[in-house]
Amino acid sequence: MQIITISGLDGSGKSTQIQLLKNYLESQEKKAFYFHAIEFSLANKLIGHKASGSAPSVVIASAGKIWLRKIFLKIDxxxxxxxxNKLSNNYDYLISDRYFxxxxxxxxxxxxxxxxTILKPGLRIVPKPEVALYLQTDPEQIMQRERKPDQGLEYLKTKKDLYDKFAQEVELKIIDGNRNKEEIFEEIKNLCQL
Structure with a gap:
């Protein structure tokens, strides 16, 4: 089973691309398991943050909650x-909307x-995907969209800087997310060799 992941800022179009990918794979008679890292997260389930967007996004956390997130990440x-292990014999692909x-x-x-780089030692325990993509989208463009994230522009700019540095550290394949969804999806198919 191959793992394909799409990472990026809130509002960058990850979920749209994952859905296009899932539909495409299924049209090719491939079995694709949809995985959402945030919905899977035990910390978010226990701390009460909902991926559905019904609760406000967490932009500030105490040292204790950060420590708990690190512990829960290892558990996750x-x-x-x-x-x-459970899915490997039943699916061709695991496609991940966000990843660890x-x-x-x-x-x-x-x-x-x-x-x-501070959490880089922890990367050793993260299963390496066959294809790890970063949908790099300008925060200003995200804030122009109909469904924009509630965290605001400065938050997105800071997170984009972190994603840009991290993408180099772990060699994520960078995709220009400022284009239309069809162009982006064609590039994703090419990078995944589909």
Whole structure:
């Protein structure tokens, strides 16, 4: 089973591209399992943050909650490895709307370190996807969209800086997310060799 992940800022179009990818794979008679890293996160379930958008996004956290997020990230990685074992014989692809990389970047943001290399030792335990994509989108463009994130422009700019640095650290394939969804999807298909 191949793992394909799409990471990026809130509002960058990740979910749209994942849905296009899932539909395409299924049209090719491939079995694709949809995975959403934030919905899977035990920390978000227990702390009460909802991926559905009904709760406000977390942009500030105490040291204790950050520490708990780090612990829960390790637990989530263990749970994910168990899930992979369970799915491996039944699916051709696991397509991930966000990935553990996004969780690491969020912890970095909440920690105010602004240095994504601080959690780099933890990357050893993250299952390496066959294709890891970063949908790089300008924060200003995101804020012009109909469904814009509630965190605001400065938040998006800071997170984009973290994503840009992190993408180089872990060699994410960068896709220009400022184009229309059809052009972006064609590039995704090419990068995934579909």
């Amino acid at each position: 990685l263990w749970r994910f490895k168990m899930l992979l 990389y996004d969780s690491i970047i969020n912890i970095e943001y909440l920690s105010y370190t602004k240095n994504p």
